[in-house]
Amino acid sequence: MKPLGVAVEALSLAIGTFRLKQIEFSVSAGEVLVVLGPNGSGKSVMLETIAGFHRPDSGRIFIGGRDVTLLPPEHRRVGFVVQSFGLFPHLTVAANIAIARRRPAGPSRADPADGPFPVGDVAALMKHFEIANLADRLPNALSPGEKQRAALARALAAQPALFLFDEPFSVLDAPTRDHLRGELSRFLRGFAIPAVFVTHDYTDAMTLADRIAILRNGELVQIGTAAEVSRAPATSFVAGYIGYENILAGEVINADVGRATVAVGDKAILVTTPNPLLSSRRHVRLCIRADDVHLRFNAQEDREQSLYTNRFRGKIVGLRAIGPVVTIDVDCGFIVRACILGRDAQTMTPMMGDLVSLEFRADRIHVAGE
Amino acid sequence: MWREKSNRPRSWIAPSFPLTVHVVSWVLGAILLAFVALPLIGLATTQSKTTLAEAAMMPDVRGAIALSLEGALLSALLAAMFGVPLGYVLARSAFPGKNLIGALIDIPLAVPHTVAGIALLIVFGRRGILGGPADQFLGLRFWGTIAGIVVAMLFVSAPYTVNAARLGFEAVDPRLEKVARTLGMGPWRAFLRVTLPLSWRSILTGLTLTYARSVSEFAAVVVLVYYPMTAPVQIYEMFLRYGLDQAAAPALLLLLVTLALFALLRAFAYGRPPRGEQR
Helix, strand or coil: CCCCCEEEEEEEEEECCEEEEEEEEEECCCCEEEEECCCCCCHHHHHHHHHCCCCCCEEEEEECCEECCCCCHHHCCEEEECHHHHCCCCCCHHHHHHCCCCCCCCHHHHCCCCCCCCCCCHHHHHHHCCCHHHCCCCHHHCCHHHHHHHHHHHHHHCCCCEEEEECCCCCCCHHHHHHHHHHHHHHHHCCCCCEEEEECCHHHHHHHCCEEEEEECCEEEEEEEHHHHHHCCCEHHHHHHCCCCEEEEEEEEEEECCEEEEEECCEEEEECCCCCHHHHCCEEEEEECHHHCEEECCCCCCCCCCCCEEEEEEEEEEEEEECCEEEEEEECCCEEEEEEEHHHHHHHCCCCCCEEEEEEEHHHCEEEEC | CCCCCCCCCCCCCCCCCCHHHHHHHHHHHHHHHHHHHHHHHHHHHHCCHHHHHHHHHCHHHHHHHHHHHHHHHHHHHHHHHHHHHHHHHHHHCCCCCHHHHHHHHHHHHHCCHHHHHHHHHHHHCCCCCCHHHHHHHHCCCCCCCHHHHHHHHHHHHHHHHHHHHHHHHHCCCHHHHHHHHHCCCCHHHHHHHHHHHHHHHHHHHHHHHHHHHHHHCCHHHHHHCCCCCCHHHHHHHHHHHHCHHHHHHHHHHHHHHHHHHHHHHHHHHHCCCCCCCCC
16 A cells, blocks of 8 residues: 555556656655646646546556556545636636535545535635635636635645646746745645646756656656756756756766866867766767856966866856846857846956857866757 | 727828828728718618508518518527537637538628528429438428528528637637646636637627528528518519519618617627726
């Protein structure tokens, strides 16, 4: 018997030319797994398969300790929150919640793992989500935040053993998104119900996730905590997707224990992060965060000499101020993006065409496959 | 349809075009409006209350109007029974040949209705491939009966229901149906509690059009079944036998009856705006 979480085992499915390939993960009670992937990567299909709308070709799905692989959606005990929250527009908030009141019939009846709210207590749900005053409103008259709370209340009313979120924020503007992420995160922490949240938005993933799974072309490329994935992306695709600013294609020239030299263009870059790829492959990708690249605008400036620092000179070819950060692209045979704080930019006054020195430490380079 | 009031003051003039375009459009449009309205007004003004009452007392005329309304009702019911499911399938599934089926549905709208009547006669007539066996085994005759009238009406008017239902179902976000399923509803329950309440106005519009088209159908009915006479056939017959003066009164009567029915149906479909609805 599985614990009261969710487990997906070797799930495969073909729809037309699209395939989900051997999807495998588990989510424990109270944990949030964010599945991150571009459009067309199969996020929604995966979610809908877990919810019961597609029959998998192989593999098994466990929800709340039951094998639900062959059950229809209405017997799976999943709470499904879709884009724009999917409230029924012809029903008031109270009716939207009451329509879900009935406990799904089937083998789940004997299951003691009920949610925190008594079955059928619409009033208690509305009170908890602070929407009691909206009971008689139709969904069109609600703000996005109110919609989200009503949708969560409705999903909870059906006593779910799993929450599924299919890009609920994708049509909202940035400030609203930010606000709703915070609210959702707070509510989810309050229940011991596992959640799978699907999105193409990196910020969604970083703010909501206990763990992140990256999906590409129907395949899970990497799964791990947010810190793990951002520190050590498994492939250059993952690195790019989670926002690594610099991904340099290079060729391994020599690889000793603990240090390697990689040629990028006509330059050699020293890498001291241990990675088996360095000895097994010739072509690798070097991933460097923009904030690990240091710029020196004054050539005479006294430098600390370090054997383990890569240092190049180049010309500024790009400047962009985004919020409190200024990104600077430097052409030193290859383009490297660095960033400085806007307040520092006021004293350093970088200009297009300026010659600068840039440095990045050999142990701050992550090596990924292609 | 009822809409939430917009905050923006509405202008008589769409902001994208200059005034002259509006003036020209109004003048041209007014000519067409007059063209449609004048004959109806003409028909209404030639008749007095007494001639109308006389026509209403004629058993032939009353019988014909009743038969038209009855046949159209049956035709609309059959369209609802068979056309709405087809609309759902066309809205919700993708399959090879879907466009072909969509085109086939629309053919009766394009075919001259005398042609439709002749085609129906070949199938539903005495020696038709359906008409013969139906008579022989079921005792169901399509000539000289209301069954034939309904067949002719349904053929020319079913497309309205299928198309309107399809549009109505297409406008319902499939994700809502999925959410309904996860909330514990089986497929039928989800359809009845979510899909149908969100699409019934569109379906009813389609049925209204089917009903209207059925009442007004002349050619297909007259080719397949001359007797018993529906109202349009009866009016044509009176026009041929007695001339314009005798035919005008029952014509106006039919016009008034159908207009009253549509007012009723529209009031039913759009009369009560639910609170806060905005579509």
